[in-house]
Amino acid sequence: MAGRLFAIVGPSGVGKDTLMGLARARRPDLRLVRRVITRDPQAGGEDFEPVTQADFARRLQAGAFALHWQAHGLSYGIPCQIDDWLDEGRDVLFNGSRAVLGRAMARYPGLRVLHVTARPETLARRLARRGRESAQDIAARLARADYALPAGLAVTRIDNDGPLEAAVAAMMAALYPERV
Ligand SMILES: Nc1ncnc2c1ncn2[C@@H]1O[C@H](COP(=O)(O)OP(=O)(O)O)[C@@H](O)[C@H]1O
Numbered sequence: 001m002a003g004r005l006f007a008i009v010g011p012s013g014v015g016k017d018t019l020m021g022l023a024r025a026r027r028p029d030l031r032l033v034r035r036v037i038t039r040d041p042q043a044g045g046e047d048f049e050p051v052t053q054a055d056f057a058r059r060l061q062a063g064a065f066a067l068h069w070q071a072h073g074l075s076y077g078i079p080c081q082i083d084d085w086l087d088e089g090r091d092v093l094f095n096g097s098r099a100v101l102g103r104a105m106a107r108y109p110g111l112r113v114l115h116v117t118a119r120p121e122t123l124a125r126r127l128a129r130r131g132r133e134s135a136q137d138i139a140a141r142l143a144r145a146d147y148a149l150p151a152g153l154a155v156t157r158i159d160n161d162g163p164l165e166a167a168v169a170a171m172m173a174a175l176y177p178e179r180v
């Protein structure tokens with residue numbers, strides 16, 4: 001049986017990576033995608049595979065990515081390995097761009113979207129505390145905060161403006177509705 005593919009999306013600082021880690025801790029069988037990113041290897045934060053722009057371009061050319069996009073001056077790739085996982089019946093969760101969802105749905109018609117939200121002031125506070133980006137980069141990320149999702153997607157909204165526990169519970173219910 002084919003596995004299910006989930007994209008977690010939402011503005012920078014809303015808690016996507018944090019929620020992914022907590023979901024994985026509760027469901028070790030959930031496959032989290034390790035993204036290929038042209039980001040400084042020392043950047044910290046999520047576990048990603050750092051590559052140069054040239055290496056990214058080579059992999060793209062070779063068809064190594066199931067999905068890819070650009071944002072924040074970086075290139076992001078989702079390795080084709082997710083297709084093997086889905087074929088094996090694994091549920092797969094990746095941190096995606098809201099701007100790639102149209103293409104993602106075209107390739108994966110069963111795609112489910114977890115849209116994490118929080119108030120702009122909450123995002124600003126969290127990004128400043130996370131400390132991975134400069135003030136200028138934070139401002140650019142906040143400017144994308146209200147980017148709209150394309151129509152026609154299976155979307156569950158997850159509010160993460162309050163305590164993490166509430167958002168994790170909502171996320172687990174969205175991932176595994178049969179268990180609630
Ligand atoms: N509900 C929450 N309450 C307080 N801090 C949170 C909450 N959710 C996430 N954070 C913190 O906000 C920051 C941004 O979270 P992160 O998971 O990196 O967001 P994203 O991946 O969406 O950019 C992190 O420092 C994280 O610990």
Ligand SMILES: O=P(O)(O)OC[C@H]1O[C@H](OP(=O)(O)OP(=O)(O)O)[C@H](O)[C@@H]1O
Binds near residue numbers: 010011013014017071
């Ligand atoms: O098109 P958008 O929906 O605005 O998303 C743009 C990018 O921002 C996030 O990446 P990243 O994890 O680098 O940033 P973040 O941790 O600050 O969210 C997200 O995963 C996308 O790759």
